[in-house]
Amino acid sequence: xxxxxxxxxxxxxxxxxxxxxxxxxxxxxxxxxxxxxxxxxxxxxxxxxxxxxxxxxxxxxxxxxxxxxxxxxxxxxxxxxxxxxxxxxxxxxxxxxxxxxxxxxxxxxxxxxxxxxxxxxxxxxxxxxxxxxxxxxxxxxxxxxxxxxxxxxxxxxxxxxxxxxxxxx
Amino acid sequence: xxxxxxxxxxxxxxxxxxxxxxxxxxxxxxxxxxxxxxxxxxxxxxxxxxxxxxxxxxxxxxxxxxxxxxxxxxxxxxxxxxxxxxxxxxxxxxxxxxxxxxxxxxxxxxxxxxxxxxxxxxxxxxxxxxxxxxxxxxxxxxxxxxxxxxxxxxxxxxxxxxxxxxxxxxxxxxxxxxxxxxxxxxxxxxxxxxxxxxxxxxxxxxxxxxxxxxxxxxxxxxxxxxxxxxxxxxxxxxxxxxxxxxxxxxxxxxxxxxxxxxxxxxxxxxxxxxxxxxxxxxxxxxxxxxxxxxxxxxxxxxxxxxxxxxxxxxxxxxxxxxxxxxxxxxxxxxxxxxxxxxxxxxxxxxxxxxxxxxxxxxxxxxxxxxxxxxxxxxxxxxxxxxxxxxxxxxxxxxxxxxxxxxxxxxxxxxxxxxxxxxxxxxxxxxxxxxxxxxxxxxxxxxxxxxxxxxxxxxxxxxxxxxxxxxxxxxxxxxxxxxxxxxxxxxxxxxxxxxxxxxxxxxxxxxxxxxxxxxxxxxxxxxxxxxxxxxxxxxxxxxxxxxxxxxxxxxxxxxxxxxxxxxxxxxxxxxxxxxxxxxxxxxxxxxxxxxxxxxxxxxxxxxxxxxxxxxxxxxxxxxxxxxxxxxxx
Ligand SMILES: Cc1cc2nc3c(=O)[nH]c(=O)nc-3n(C[C@H](O)[C@H](O)[C@H](O)COP(=O)(O)O)c2cc1C
Ligand code: FES
Numbered sequence: 175x176x177x178x179x180x181x182x183x184x185x186x187x188x189x190x191x192x193x194x195x196x197x198x199x200x201x202x203x204x205x206x207x208x209x210x211x212x213x214x215x216x217x218x219x220x221x222x223x224x225x226x227x228x229x230x231x232x233x234x235x236x237x238x239x240x241x242x243x244x245x246x247x248x249x250x251x252x253x254x255x256x257x258x259x260x261x262x263x264x265x266x267x268x269x270x271x272x273x274x275x276x277x278x279x280x281x282x283x284x285x286x287x288x289x290x291x292x293x294x295x296x297x298x299x300x301x302x303x304x305x306x307x308x309x310x311x312x313x314x315x316x317x318x319x320x321x322x323x324x325x326x327x328x329x330x331x332x333x334x335x336x337x338x339x340x341x342x343x
Numbered sequence: 344x345x346x347x348x349x350x351x352x353x354x355x356x357x358x359x360x361x362x363x364x365x366x367x368x369x370x371x372x373x374x375x376x377x378x379x380x381x382x383x384x385x386x387x388x389x390x391x392x393x394x395x396x397x398x399x400x401x402x403x404x405x406x407x408x409x410x411x412x413x414x415x416x417x418x419x420x421x422x423x424x425x426x427x428x429x430x431x432x433x434x435x436x437x438x439x440x441x442x443x444x445x446x447x448x449x450x451x452x453x454x455x456x457x458x459x460x461x462x463x464x465x466x467x468x469x470x471x472x473x474x475x476x477x478x479x480x481x482x483x484x485x486x487x488x489x490x491x492x493x494x495x496x497x498x499x500x501x502x503x504x505x506x507x508x509x510x511x512x513x514x515x516x517x518x519x520x521x522x523x524x525x526x527x528x529x530x531x532x533x534x535x536x537x538x539x540x541x542x543x544x545x546x547x548x549x550x551x552x553x554x555x556x557x558x559x560x561x562x563x564x565x566x567x568x569x570x571x572x573x574x575x576x577x578x579x580x581x582x583x584x585x586x587x588x589x590x591x592x593x594x595x596x597x598x599x600x601x602x603x604x605x606x607x608x609x610x611x612x613x614x615x616x617x618x619x620x621x622x623x624x625x626x627x628x629x630x631x632x633x634x635x636x637x638x639x640x641x642x643x644x645x646x647x648x649x650x651x652x653x654x655x656x657x658x659x660x661x662x663x664x665x666x667x668x669x670x671x672x673x674x675x676x677x678x679x680x681x682x683x684x685x686x687x688x689x690x691x692x693x694x695x696x697x698x699x700x701x702x703x704x705x706x707x708x709x710x711x712x713x714x715x716x717x718x719x720x721x722x723x724x725x726x727x728x729x730x731x732x733x734x735x736x737x738x739x740x741x742x743x744x745x746x747x748x749x750x751x752x753x754x755x756x757x758x759x760x761x762x763x764x765x766x767x768x769x770x771x772x773x774x775x776x777x778x779x780x781x782x783x784x785x786x787x788x789x790x791x792x793x794x795x796x797x798x799x800x801x802x803x804x805x806x807x808x809x810x811x812x813x814x815x816x817x818x819x820x821x822x823x824x825x826x827x828x829x830x831x832x833x834x835x836x837x838x839x840x841x842x843x844x845x846x847x848x849x850x851x852x853x854x855x856x857x858x859x860x861x862x863x864x865x866x867x868x869x870x871x872x873x874x875x876x877x878x879x880x881x882x883x884x885x886x887x888x889x890x891x892x893x894x895x896x897x898x899x900x901x902x903x904x905x906x907x908x909x910x911x912x913x914x915x916x917x918x919x920x921x922x923x924x925x926x927x928x929x930x931x932x933x934x935x936x937x938x939x940x941x942x943x944x945x946x947x948x949x950x951x952x953x954x955x956x957x958x959x960x961x962x963x964x965x966x967x968x969x970x971x972x973x974x975x
Pocket of ligand 2: 268269
């Protein structure tokens with residue numbers, strides 16, 4: 175469930191990014207064996223996604239090809255090459271949730287927000303992710319909004335949750 | 344207390360901790376695993392702290408947050424010791440009453456007790472709840488006794504005793520021998536004998552060796568490793584150190600799934616505390632043995648649970664698998680001999696060393712020893728984590744512990760082994776939990792996912808579901824896996840859309856055999872299992888989809904229609920108001936009609952129709968009768 179080539183290309187527009195934080199992260203990890211993933215994870219935590227200029231910075235400072243970095247970035251579902259919404263709605267599509275009707279919950283989110291997997295609403299408020307198991311299977315079906323988990327969710331409760339976050343804005 | 348420098352100091356520190364703890368003093372424990380936090384355990388925590396102070400009993404009770412108790416659907420869970428009184432779904436409003444009634448007056452708060460959905464009986468003690476009563480919690484049991492952030496708590500339950508024994512009383516060969524004699528098999532899926540694997544790494548030439556904990560837990564529907572890691576990280580670390588000593592490694596890695604932030608933070612705290620006490624680092628317990636451990640977070644790729652992919656990922660590369668041999672035991676992380684085990688496997692090690700191989704191998708069946716934790720979920724009354732001795736039957740787990748299928752529905756199948764596993768029908772429910780028996784029956788032990796399905800679950804759709812998952816997660820490196828899964832998925836998707844054709848089943852079987860026989864890693868080799876097992880046990884469902892465009896479970900959206908029975912409709916308008924697609928027409932007291940062209944099959948009308956009327960029917964594989972909107 176990684177981003178497609180087009181999505182990657184779209185981000186290739188010039189970005190104005192302050193690299194101070196990225197440099198600090200690199201200072202911390204530079205000498206570590208296998209630093210690439212922890213560095214990218216830290217950059218994403220800092221910026222919310224992986225801005226293109228940071229890729230070139232990491233390439234230079236860790237002495238790896240940027241193509242290798244893109245290899246890593248596009249392999250793992252966790253990395254994002256575009257800015258994402260303020261609220262990440264993750265709809266669990268794992269087996270327990272699937273059996274308990276996650277399909278309808280997913281449809282509801284799609285309908286209400288008009289976005290599919292890994293897509294973001296235009297106002298940058300919501301990003302939807304349809305994921306396989308968030309490890310709360312005892313409470314299936316489950317959705318998460320950022321760090322908050324909502325278990326035993328129904329279509330109606332999904333609506334309420336979305337409305338709640340829309341209201342906060 | 345500062346650094347612990349010898350086994351004697353460890354024991355005296357343990358004595359000191361125990362002497363400060365009065366076993367008869369009331370102790371309130373609150374589950375703070377991820378699931379309970381999601382249901383509001385954080386607020387309950389604040390309320391408890393406040394209320395204990397307000398009612399002035401700070402000195403008379405102790406209070407502890409613990410890891411996951413397993414009964415997650417019923418959380419937040421509060422247990423009061425020494426009696427073991429168990430309150431479920433506790434909310435902040437309940438706290439004042441719990442303190443004034445139960446702590447001060449020894450009275451039970453009835454409304455917070457477990458009620459058996461089948462008999463209506465209440466249980467006040469944790470151990471009397473059927474969900475817990477039939478379990479044997481050798482690994483998970485400590486979760487409810489300890490605060491995962493407290494090394495002292497872990498020491499109070501015999502923590503690090505096994506490590507001290509290992510470092511001072513056993514040679515590395517003896518440790519490996521003990522694990523071999525215990526017949527412990529890996530809990531990560533394949534069930535490989537752990538002692539034998541340790542021996543490979545031990546005997547592999549090289550000075551630098553590594554040990555790794557696999558906490559990638561990618562199986563959808565499973566969360567055992569999460570709860571062990573969150574609830575008892577010290578046990579995993581202790582197991583890992585014992586393994587490191589046996590193998591001759593001084594460095595370890597824990598690879599944790601990105602989705603498990605609490606596991607990462609509890610583990611980090613555990614590492615920090617263990618370092619402070621000298622239970623990690625240089626010259627551990629004065630034995631001369633050095634060991635350090637690093638935590639690595641995954642980045643969301645199922646394949647990284649596979650050991651060679653995991654090691655590539657640890658090195659900072661894309662997590663693609665390598666062909667084996669060479670096995671990690673000879674050429675693993677950075678090309679050095681590496682031993683990798685699952686979280687639950689490592690967590691079993693202190694038990695094996697403490698109690699001995701004889702104790703451990705007395706539990707279970709001929710070839711599967713000890714206990715196994717399952718994530719019992721899906722269409723079952725009591726969902727959660729259950730730990731049972733090997734040899735327990737699926738029927739006992741689902742019906743005795745799980746309390747059977749809810750809402751009076753019929754059991755249809757149980758799925759074990761995750762995407763590599765299979766679905767077993769009713770007539771195989773007496774199959775025992777045992778690596779070999781489950782494989783023989785057409786499923787797999789796997790890492791512990793156990794998903795119960797009822798009559799409303801379509802098994803063709805389940806096979807499609809797993810292949811969709813696997814097609815997303817296949818790394819694409821080898822062709823049979825990448826293309827084979829994709830083609831099987833296409834056929835199954837067609838079937839669930841009513842486009843199945845004669846010959847599809849045979850083609851599926853052929854693709855399955857090829858994918859199984861020629862994929863590089865176990866992802867592809869086992870990917871056809873969900874198809875093969877459902878074909879074996881539920882072939883009639885496939886045939887109904889292909890030959891009659893019928894979904895017997897009434898689940899496949901493209902194959903069903905909603906129809907309002909004119910004889911039953913009272914014209915109340917409940918369904919009409921609910922329909923989001925404006926597909927229902929009708930006036931008060933007139934029979935309502937569904938416009939099939941507009942209907943999105945959301946099931947809203949079916950649920951809205953009052954049970955007393957029961958007028959909405961789901962049809963499949965038959966024409967929808969034409970209804971006239973006449974007076975009722
Ligand atoms: C596709 C795939 C995914 C796997 N996922 C996991 C996993 O999430 N956790 C795990 O412990 N083992 C997983 N394994 C098994 C590991 O490759 C390895 O056998 C295991 O970690 C060894 O530990 P054990 O001997 O203690 O079971 C997976 C294997 C495959 C082929
Ligand atoms: S299957 Fe949804 S949380 Fe595990």
